[in-house]
Amino acid sequence: MKIHIINDSEDFKRLSTLKDSKSHNIFVDITKKFGIIIDNEETALVFKLFDVLNNTSISNIEKLIAEIYNNLMYCRENKNIVFLDLKEANKILPIKADDIKILSHINGNISILDSIATLDNYSSFQEYFESRVKIYKLVKNIKYTSSLISEIIYSAIPAYVEMESIGLQFDPTIATQLKIQNVKNNKVYFDYNIIGTITGRTSSKIHPLSKDIKKFIYPNKDCVFVEFDYNAAEARILAHYSEDENLLDIFKNDNDLHKINAALIFNKKEEGDITNQERSVAKLVFFSIINGISLSTLQKDLKKYKIDEDTTKKIKLAIQKIYNRAWSWIDTTQKDAIINKKTINMFGRIRDLTTEIVEDESRAKKQASNTIIQSTLSDIKLIALHDIYEKYKNILVAEFHDSIIVQLKFDNHINIVIKEIANIMSNIGIKYNLKCPLKCNFEIKRNL
DSSP: OEEEEEOSHHHHHHHOOGGGOSOEEEEEETTTTEEEEEETTTEEEEEESOOTTTTOOHHHHHHHHHHHHHHHTTOOSOEEEEEESOTTGGGTSOOOTTTOEEOOOOSOOGGGOOOOOOOOOHHHHHHHHHHHHHHHHHHHHTTTSOHHHHHHHHHTHHHHHHHHHOOEEEOGGGGGGGTTSEEETTEEEOOEETTOSTTSOOEETTTTOOHHHHTTEEOOTTEEEEEEEETTHHHHHHHHHHOOHHHHHHHHTTOOHHHHHHHHHTTOSOGGGOOHHHHHHHHHHHHHHHTTOOHHHHHHHHGGGTOOHHHHHHHHHHHHHHTHHHHHHHHHHHHHHHHHTEEEOTTOOEEEOHHHHHHOHHHHHHHHHHHHHHHHHHHHHHHHHHHHHHHOSSOEEEEETTEEEEEEEOSTTHHHHHHHHHHHHHHHHHHTTOSSOOOEEEEEESOO
């Protein structure tokens, strides 16, 4: 990708090729002190918002962006502006709803912005910028989704920027195993692709790290990592969508789903009598329903517990009967997805299944219900990242699929912060009217 740095409106007029372009995006990042225009994802024009030496005024910024805006109006297609860290973007730019769609506003106030130092490290900037190209591609991909999912996605970006900027210490003995990672000054940095998977989960070089490597990545001195995740997350999301009375009753009373199922399967009256193996069997059976695992596959999985094929079939049918509304929702959702050729979750995230249906309709059905459950959980995690970032700065260090990891000082205040973060994550269910309560677990760790 070719990058041009422009300092004023004259530079813009000289370098801009947007009049002949068919698509472009604008990206304005107040905290990074620059704005970007991408022309067909091949050429980038970068304009500085602030110049501390010249004490650039707000009025001059408005003038520059207004001139850029006027040039953009020569092309009427695919106009998307992404504002980060600028809540009232329309005060800078005269927006017309029919011309440009603002996908996200994040906290900030134009009236109190001070002059910020100039961007002078272009090599560092290029690295940052190229990682953000993935986000611009998302702008195009979400054109059919609701404004709510757009807001959720873009509101989480500052949290990801924070996680990418915080380097983690590691033991030198694993240095050779971190060759594919971004290692600088004896610290490892992880980047995230916020559109890395179809279901909404991010992808990152941190995700495939084995436990043997992660145990050699440490927090700062006098600090610990605290990992937060949701208890029985997928089952809770299923309970919300299906409104299955038995599932809802279990979670509203804060009971252990898999122990209750194990008691039913193995005909035991007391949960305290359930062994770990019996709970594992119940968990396997329940998730075979959620994930669309075939009976033959489940039979293979349960062989190690010395459960025969006939018993496996009876157990699965019994669980399906107990949670019949959940099973009915899965069946209806899969059929609707084949008819509509897409799925859509409660936040408006859409997955097009046209290709998958042509290739393998049976597999596409499983993907339909799985996508709604997993994408909903992914979007809840994005909301949690944003809410934690808004409450606490400089503590987010990593996320692994459905869990969020922060770094906290190990002192007398740590329990207060942990409780508040757990409440933030649990209260998202209340905030978005989930029919099933969310419950957040946490674990204090001395390594990643």
